[in-house]
Amino acid sequence: MSQINSQKIVGYITCGLSSLALVIGSQVPRAEASNDSNVIYSTNPSGSLFTVTTPAGAKATINTAANTVDTTLKQLADKLAADKLAQNAVNSATAETATADKLAKAAKEASDRAAIELSKIEEAAKAAKADADKALTDASNKKADADNAQIDANNKKVDADNAQKIADNKKADTGKAQTDANNKKADADKAQTDANNKKADANKAQTDANNKKADADKAQTDANNKKADADKAQTDANNKKADCDKAQKIVDSKKADFDNAQKIADSKKADFEKAQKDADKAYGLDKIVKQQIANIKKADADNAQTDANNKKADCDKAQVDANNKKADADNAQTDANNKKSYADKAQIDANNKKSDCDKVQIDANNKKSDADKAQTDANNKKADCDKAQVDANNKKADADKAQIDANNKKADCDKTQIDANNKKADADKAQIEANNKKADCDKAQTDANNKKAEADNKKIECDKATKDLAEKQTNQKAAEDKAAQTCAEKDKAEAAAKDAADKETATKGSTSTRPLPIINFNLSDIGKKFQFNFDGSVATQNVSGLTSTAWLTLKSFTGVAANFDVALDNTSSNGINSRTSGLGFNVYSDLLSTNKLDLASGKTSSSGLFSNAVLNGNFPNQFGDIDVCFTDGNTCQGGQNGGVRTEDGLQKFSFSLAFNKPVDSFALGNFGVRYQSIEGTNLGTSGTGQGKYYKSKEPSPRRVPEPGTSGALGLFAVGALRLLKKKPLV
Numbered sequence: 039m040s041q042i043n044s045q046k047i048v049g050y051i052t053c054g055l056s057s058l059a060l061v062i063g064s065q066v067p068r069a070e071a072s073n074d075s076n077v078i079y080s081t082n083p084s085g086s087l088f089t090v091t092t093p094a095g096a097k098a099t100i101n102t103a104a105n106t107v108d109t110t111l112k113q114l115a116d117k118l119a120a121d122k123l124a125q126n127a128v129n130s131a132t133a134e135t136a137t138a139d140k141l142a143k144a145a146k147e148a149s150d151r152a153a154i155e156l157s158k159i160e161e162a163a164k165a166a167k168a169d170a171d172k173a174l175t176d177a178s179n180k181k182a183d184a185d186n187a188q189i190d191a192n193n194k195k196v197d198a199d200n201a202q203k204i205a206d207n208k209k210a211d212t213g214k215a216q217t218d219a220n221n222k223k224a225d226a227d228k229a230q231t232d233a234n235n236k237k238a239d240a241n242k243a244q245t246d247a248n249n250k251k252a253d254a255d256k257a258q259t260d261a262n263n264k265k266a267d268a269d270k271a272q273t274d275a276n277n278k279k280a281d282c283d284k285a286q287k288i289v290d291s292k293k294a295d296f297d298n299a300q301k302i303a304d305s306k307k308a309d310f311e312k313a314q315k316d317a318d319k320a321y322g323l324d325k326i327v328k329q330q331i332a333n334i335k336k337a338d339a340d341n342a343q344t345d346a347n348n349k350k351a352d353c354d355k356a357q358v359d360a361n362n363k364k365a366d367a368d369n370a371q372t373d374a375n376n377k378k379s380y381a382d383k384a385q386i387d388a389n390n391k392k393s394d395c396d397k398v399q400i401d402a403n404n405k406k407s408d409a410d411k412a413q414t415d416a417n418n419k420k421a422d423c424d425k426a427q428v429d430a431n432n433k434k435a436d437a438d439k440a441q442i443d444a445n446n447k448k449a450d451c452d453k454t455q456i457d458a459n460n461k462k463a464d465a466d467k468a469q470i471e472a473n474n475k476k477a478d479c480d481k482a483q484t485d486a487n488n489k490k491a492e493a494d495n496k497k498i499e500c501d502k503a504t505k506d507l508a509e510k511q512t513n514q515k516a517a518e519d520k521a522a523q524t525c526a527e528k529d530k531a532e533a534a535a536k537d538a539a540d541k542e543t544a545t546k547g548s549t550s551t552r553p554l555p556i557i558n559f560n561l562s563d564i565g566k567k568f569q570f571n572f573d574g575s576v577a578t579q580n581v582s583g584l585t586s587t588a589w590l591t592l593k594s595f596t597g598v599a600a601n602f603d604v605a606l607d608n609t610s611s612n613g614i615n616s617r618t619s620g621l622g623f624n625v626y627s628d629l630l631s632t633n634k635l636d637l638a639s640g641k642t643s644s645s646g647l648f649s650n651a652v653l654n655g656n657f658p659n660q661f662g663d664i665d666v667c668f669t670d671g672n673t674c675q676g677g678q679n680g681g682v683r684t685e686d687g688l689q690k691f692s693f694s695l696a697f698n699k700p701v702d703s704f705a706l707g708n709f710g711v712r713y714q715s716i717e718g719t720n721l722g723t724s725g726t727g728q729g730k731y732y733k734s735k736e737p738s739p740r741r742v743p744e745p746g747t748s749g750a751l752g753l754f755a756v757g758a759l760r761l762l763k764k765k766p767l768v
Contacts, residue, residue: 124517124520124521125521127517127520127521128514128517128518128521130517131510131513131514131516131517131518132514134510134513134514135507135510135511135513135514137510138503138506138507138509138510138511139507139510141503141506141507142500142503142504142506142507144503145496145499145500145502145503145504146500146503146504148496148499148500149493149496149497149499149500151496152489152492152493152496152497153493153496153497155489155493156486156489156490156492156493159482159485159486159489160486160489160490162482162485162486163479163482163483163485163486165482166475166478166479166481166482166483167479167482167483169475169478169479170472170475170476170478170479173468173471173472173475173476174472174475174476176468176472177465177468177469177471177472180461180464180465180468180469181465181468181469183380183461183465184458184461184462184464184465186260187454187457187458187461187462188458188461188462190257190387190454190458191451191454191455191457191458193253194447194450194451194454194455195451195455197249197250197253197447197451198444198447198448198450198451200246201246201440201443201444201447201448202444202447202448204239204242204243204246204440204443204444205437205440205441205443205444207239207440208239208433208436208437208440208441209437209440209441211232211235211236211239211433211437212430212433212434212436212437214232215232215426215429215430215433215434216430216433216434218232218420218426218430219423219426219427219429219430222420222423222426223419223420223423223426226416226419226420229412229415229416229419229420229426230413230416232412232416233409233412233413233415233416234413236405236408236409236412236413237409237412237413239405239409240402240405240406240408240409243398243401243402243405243406244402244405244406246398246402247395247398247399247401247402250391250394250395250398250399251395251399253391253395254388254391254392254394254395257384257387257388257391257392258388258391258392260384260388261381261384261385261387261388264377264380264381264384264385265381265384265385267377267380267381268374268377268378268380268381271370271373271374271377271378272374272377272378274370274374275367275370275371275373275374278363278366278367278370278371279367279370279371281363281366281367282360282363282364282366282367285356285359285360285363285364286360286364288356288360289353289356289357289359289360292349292352292353292356293353295349295353296346296349296350296352296353299342299345299346299349300346300350302342302345302346303339303342303343303345303346306335306338306339306342306343307339307342307343309335309338309339310332310335310336310338310339313328313331313332313335314332314335314336316328316331316332317329317331317332323561323596323597326561326564327594327596330594401443404436408432408436411429412429415429552624552632552634552708553624553632553707553708554632554707555624555626555628555629555632555705555706555707556705556706556707556709556730556731557629557705557706557707557731558628558629558703558704558705559592559595559600559703559704559705559706560595560702560703561595563592563595564592564593564594564595565591565592565593566591566592567589567590567591568589568590568591568592568731569587569588569589569731569732569733570587570588570589570590570709570729570730570731570732571585571586571587571729571730571732572585572586572587572588572709572710572711572727572728572729572730573585573727573728574586574610574614574616574713574725574726574727575659575725575726575727575728576659576713576716576719576721576722576723576724576725577659577721577722577725578659578660579721581614581716581719581721581725582612582614583610583611583612583613583614583718584610584614584616584713584716584719584725584727585608585609585610585611585727586606586607586608586609586610586618586682586711586713586727587606587607587609588604588605588606588607588621588709588711588729589604589605590602590603590604591603591604593692597697597700597701597702598696598697598699598700598701599641599694599695599696599697600694600695600697600704601692601693601694601695602692602693602694602695603690603691603692604621604647604668604690604691604692604693605688605689605690606618606621606647606682606688606689606690606691607682607687607688607689608681608682608683608684608686609684610684612718613718614684614716614717614718614719615683615684615685615715615716615717615718616683616684616713616714616715616716616717616725617677617681617682617683617684617713617714617715617716618681618682618711618712618713619669619670619671619676619677619678619680619681619712619713619714619715620648620657620667620668620669620671620674620677620681620711620712621648621667621668621669621709621710621711621712622652622655622657622664622665622666622667622668622674622709622710622711622712623664623665623666623706623707623708623709623710623729624664624665624706624707624708625637625665625666625695625704625705625706626704626705626706626707627701627704627705628703628704628705629705634665635697635701635704635705636697636698637653637665637666637695637696637697637698638696638697638698639653641694641696642666642693642694642695642696643693643694643696644668644691644692644693644694645691645692645693646690646691646692647680647681647682647689647690647691648668648669648670648677648680648681648691648693649670649680650668650669650670650671650672651666651667651668651693652666652667652668652669652671652672652673652674653665653666654666655667655673655674655675656674656675657674657675657710657712657726658675658712658724658726659724659725659726661710661726661728664708664710665708666695667710667712668691668693669681669712674712675712676712676714677712677714681714683715709728709729709730709731710726710727710728710729711726711727711729712726713725713726713727
């Protein structure tokens with residue numbers, strides 16, 4: 039609604055009344071001097087003619103005019119007050135909507151930032167969780183490895199103790215054998231006992247060999263298990279490498295897609311720059327057309343560049359994913375290599391134990407042979423002392439060898455224990471690291487939970503602000519609709535008298551029955567939007583609530599054709615539902631005449647909501663002839679099932695007016711719509727509506743509108759009153 043300065047309005051009215059009074063004052067004397075009909079004419083800006091009777095009846099006319107002046111001034115004051123109230127309501131609703139919009143945008147930005155931060159922190163929490171799980175698994179593996187090493191060390195300790203016992207026994211046996219040799223094997227029974235002892239010693243050595251065999255078999259089984267674990271880790275590493283290669287291929291494909299999109303964008307940019315140069319070189323109407331082409335190519339180039347940028351971002355994202363998979367594959371390969379190293383080490387340990395087992399078996403076999411030999415010696419009653427001495431010497435050597443073996447096993451035991459201790463320390467360190475990473479993971483999860491709560495709160499605030507904005511927008515639209523309705527109702531009375539006067543003038547000046555045009559178009563109107571409000575009637579009776587609104591935008595005008603975009607809305611209310619199934623109007627050569635501007639059949643067309651353009655049709659319900667209508671039907675009478683229903687909201691279509699000859703401008707009038715499927719009235723289901731041009735109000739103060747018929751009569755009456763004061767009636 040326009041902000042109107044009431045003082046200025048009063049000034050405009052006073053000035054207008056004074057001017058018109060002067061004109062009338064200059065005409066009255068001529069009227070008195072004449073003997074003919076003595077009719078006085080005055081013309082308002084719209085061309086309407088107003089009359090005053092002869093001076094003989096001037097007194098009654100002036101009295102009537104005075105009453106008209108009072109009524110007109112009161113109407114103007116009422117309209118001014120209504121406009122001001124409506125404008126205040128719209129301004130208040132607009133300010134509230136603007137504030138709500140700012141709050142909604144701020145809440146939306148805060149919610150989006152919180153969502154982005156939440157996403158980042160959740161990713162960090164996931165990474166920390168994966169790191170902690172990996173560290174825990176590593177600690178568990180090292181703990182198991184340390185436990186196995188400790189078991190191995192314990193076994194070797196037992197083995198070393200047994201070997202020491204064997205060495206001690208052999209040393210004792212050697213001393214005994216030496217005593218026996220020194221005594222010259224005096225007692226054969228003692229030699230037999232010694233042989234029996236050697237037999238027992240051989241059996242014990244065989245048992246030791248069997249234990250070593252079991253130990254070697256166990257070590258081999260452990261080596262086989264670690265080999266299988268290493269093979270499994272290698273397979274996993276190979277799979278992750280394949281996944282990495284696949285991701286890289288996707289990156290390469292997206293890179294090629296981006297390169298292609300960038301080439302397209304560069305090509306479209308070159309097309310735009312060429313079109314812009316052509317537009318810059320052109321003049322007049324050709325410049326406007328070429329500039330529009332350049333603008334279209336500019337938009338196309340911008341869209342292509344946006345598409346290329348999006349594909350670049352998609353490519354970069356895929357590269358990050360490929361790099362992550364590459365790092366994952368490298369980690370898996372490192373793990374596989376470590377497990378391979380562990381498996382190789384376990385195999386070496388197994389081989390060493392097998393070698394040790396073989397050596398002990400040979401020793402057991404030797405002891406068995408020695409026992410057999412001692413038995414033979416006992417059987418021969420130790421006939422030869424020298425042989426007994428040799429046997430004692432052999433036993434001494436055997437004892438020394440057993441001691442060396444025991445010492446070696448002790449050293450091996452100590453080394454294994456040190457290795458077990460080291461692995462235990464490594465496992466403890468890995469467990470501490472796992473615990474630290476678990477703490478990091480828990481902290482990251484806590485941060486993520488806090489951010490989630492914060493993001494949820496921001497989302498709630500955003501939803502509340504959005505809901506509040508929607509309510510404010512609804513209130514603003516209601517205020518604007520109410521203001522528009524108030525203006526329309528106030529304008530309707532004023533316009534009715536003006537329309538009657540205009541029609542009377544047109545009837546006097548022309549024999550045409552066509553209504554006058556209401557709006558003119560030329561090159562300067564390209565890109566402008568024009569609003570038309572339609573009422574509704576059924577069976578020639580007005581139906582309150584049966585309404586529509588159309589917004590026409592002149593997209594281009596070449597002189598031989600005018601192209602429009604239309605947004606059509608069925609705004610029926612008060613329990614009325616309907617379908618706007620057609621829209622039409624008359625086409626004029628100019629704004630000041632009813633002359634028809636012929637359209638080219640076959641070239642005048644429509645697309646979108648309405649697919650047909652019908653020339654020289656008519657609307658029912660006594661609406662009458664119409665130059666062109668747009669509908670889904672074959673005539674202007676019915677639109678089949680097409681059109682805009684009350685619940686559909688805005689629907690769009692485009693049309694082209696093709697002229698039979700080039701023109702510099704054209705005018706439109708007699709706007710109408712066809713209604714079908716009407717519900718909520720018992721008058722019928724079919725009707726029509728008359729359209730009026732609604733000029734949107736600007737924020738700055740608008741000028742005082744041209745007076746209508748009643749306003750002109752009032753101004754004339756004021757002038758007549760002034761004349762009456764100057765000169766008495768005869």
